Amino acid sequence: MTKSELQQLFFQEIPLTQHLGLLVHVAHAGEIKIGFRLEENKNHKGTAFGGSQYAAGALSCYGLFLVGLRDHGILTNNIVISDGKISYKYPVSTDFTVQSFWSAGDRRDFFDRLKRKKKAKTSLSASISSDDKICAQFNGDFVAVLD
Secondary structure, eight states: OOHHHHHHHHHHHOGGGGGTTEEEEEEETTEEEEEEOSGGGBOTTSSBOHHHHHHHHHHHHHHHHHHHHHHTTOOOOOEEEEEEEEEEOSOOOSOEEEEEEOOHHHHHHHHHHHHHHSEEEEEEEEEEEETTEEEEEEEEEEEEEOO
16 A cells, blocks of 8 residues: 555544544555645644644554554455544644654564454554654553454
């Protein structure tokens, strides 16, 4: 799945994404990087709304999860986030990026479990950065079930 295919999928399948000012910069099984414009995500203080940051972190991890599945030829739409948490460290006062990684070893373990049990869960995280500083950290558990 290419970065433009992932962005189109976001826009078609998750309508909220059309309003977040997002642009997918990197999309492959091991890494996702998405940019977000502050203007579409501002709160009353002129910084990024916490809910937008949560959505950005969840989208980054979901995109990483989805790209990994598709790269393994798994087309199921039976995927969910089962838990998600965010920790805010600094205000986000500019356009921001969200980056997620999925190590080769963790992917291998996940896909081995998915093949054996037809259901598997993995934990993914995303860093929300602004002005070359990590401002928030998102962590979520993602589950896939084979049909």
